[in-house]
Amino acid sequence: MIHAVLHESEDTVGVAVVEGIKAGVELNAWIMDDDKLVTIVARQEIPIGHKVALKDMAVGDTVYKYGIDIGQVVAPIKAGEHAHVHNVKTKRW
Template sequence: MIHFVLHDANDCVAVAVIEGIEAGKNMTAWIMDDDKMMKLDVTQPIPIGHKVALKDMAVGDTVMKYGVDIGKVVAPIKKGEHAHVHNIKTKRW
């Protein structure tokens, strides 16, 4: 079963595509551009449509999603954590 998707192997986050993702679970992510799978241990609940961090990120780091710069980290994010508006902000304003 696929739990998360990402386009590019260099993305920092993947998007949850199912409901009910709980902390402490080992999940599967599909890297669309390479048609490969990867495993990820999730450390926080991730709502459907929200992002999970694929690596540790520090304040100021650029967040890549679908091969595109979507913003910067404003609070540290650990691999497997929920990545959303509480720890990522757009660079547009």
């Protein structure tokens, strides 16, 4: 089962594509450009359509989704955690 998708292997977050992801669930994330799977354990509940961190990120790191810079980390994020407005902000303002 595919739980999350990302475009490029360099992406730092994937998008949850199923409902009911709970902490402790082993997630299969499909890298579309490489057509391969990576596995990560969810540390938190991840709502469908939301981002899950694929690697540990520190404050100031750039977040990549679909191969694009989507923002900056404003609170540390561990691999498997929910990446959202509480820990990622746009660089536009």
